[in-house]
Amino acid sequence: MELTLLYRGPLASCDHDCPYCPFAKRRDPPAVLRADRAALERFTGWVAERPGDRLSVLFTPWGEGLVRSWYRRAMVELSRLPQVRRVAIQTNLSCRTEWLAEADPETLALWCTYHPGETPYERFLGSCRELAARGIRFSVGVVGLPGHLEPARRLRADLPEEVYLWVNAAEGTGYTDAEAAEWTALDPLFPYSRDPHRSAGLPCRTGQSVLSVDGDGTVRRCHFVREELGNLYDGSYRRALRPRACPLAVCDCHIGYVHLESLPLYDVFAGGVLERIPAGGRPVGPVELTLLPPGGGGGRPGRMTPPV
Numbered sequence: 001m002e003l004t005l006l007y008r009g010p011l012a013s014c015d016h017d018c019p020y021c022p023f024a025k026r027r028d029p030p031a032v033l034r035a036d037r038a039a040l041e042r043f044t045g046w047v048a049e050r051p052g053d054r055l056s057v058l059f060t061p062w063g064e065g066l067v068r069s070w071y072r073r074a075m076v077e078l079s080r081l082p083q084v085r086r087v088a089i090q091t092n093l094s095c096r097t098e099w100l101a102e103a104d105p106e107t108l109a110l111w112c113t114y115h116p117g118e119t120p121y122e123r124f125l126g127s128c129r130e131l132a133a134r135g136i137r138f139s140v141g142v143v144g145l146p147g148h149l150e151p152a153r154r155l156r157a158d159l160p161e162e163v164y165l166w167v168n169a170a171e172g173t174g175y176t177d178a179e180a181a182e183w184t185a186l187d188p189l190f191p192y193s194r195d196p197h198r199s200a201g202l203p204c205r206t207g208q209s210v211l212s213v214d215g216d217g218t219v220r221r222c223h224f225v226r227e228e229l230g231n232l233y234d235g236s237y238r239r240a241l242r243p244r245a246c247p248l249a250v251c252d253c254h255i256g257y258v259h260l261e262s263l264p265l266y267d268v269f270a271g272g273v274l275e276r277i278p279a280g281g282r283p284v285g286p287v288e289l290t291l292l293p294p295g296g297g298g299g300r301p302g303r304m305t306p307p308v
Contacts, residue, residue, distance in 0.1 A: 039215030
């Protein structure tokens, strides 16, 4: 079986205090941290016991995972399993990078977000350079708020040439064409993030080859559709796997709309869907927004809610 699993356990604490994030500076009590650790270890154990499958894993914690030893350990262990094609995590990159020496750089990847004002610029840039020196695949991005434009331009100039800098359209922000052009100059793929995608009735890979898994093992098609498909650990999810159309009016998050078959993003990010790295590395120059015909469908470019 070949599956992509988006895992999100109970962890909801973060060491940043971003004003646009509901989990800023939230502290999980010890009981929640213990539960999160046990849930993650159960999940990694399940992956390890499936040598005949081909699995890709993206950790999408509400909080910051890599400041917790069990997430770093899980990333290393999964990267070493032959059945794991890719393991990636969304992170603010506030942790140290020495632990990556134990991981397989051919399998592990990082989706990094820079939050101006929450971490010293030189520290964040230094961590990015350490990732590059270690041969770790990674992308870097910012939320497209007005106050982030100049820090993003500085980051683009200082990052290694081959590193992709993505921009998330800020939730609730209506961009003028002139404003959108400024962000597109940094991220040629920003047009896909500018507005929500119409998705109702359009085919999506979630629910068939892409699944969302929570700490209890409950399986849903994605993080944004609450209908349960079964449980990972008793195998009941298997009978629910089939092609599905999206039941929601719109999809406004990259980790959702990237899987829509009406968009060409599996081609755009071929080989780097989970870590948000385009095929061939950093795109240069404007990218024409492409919508595929039904089934296939159509829609507008999508906006992604800020990752942690």
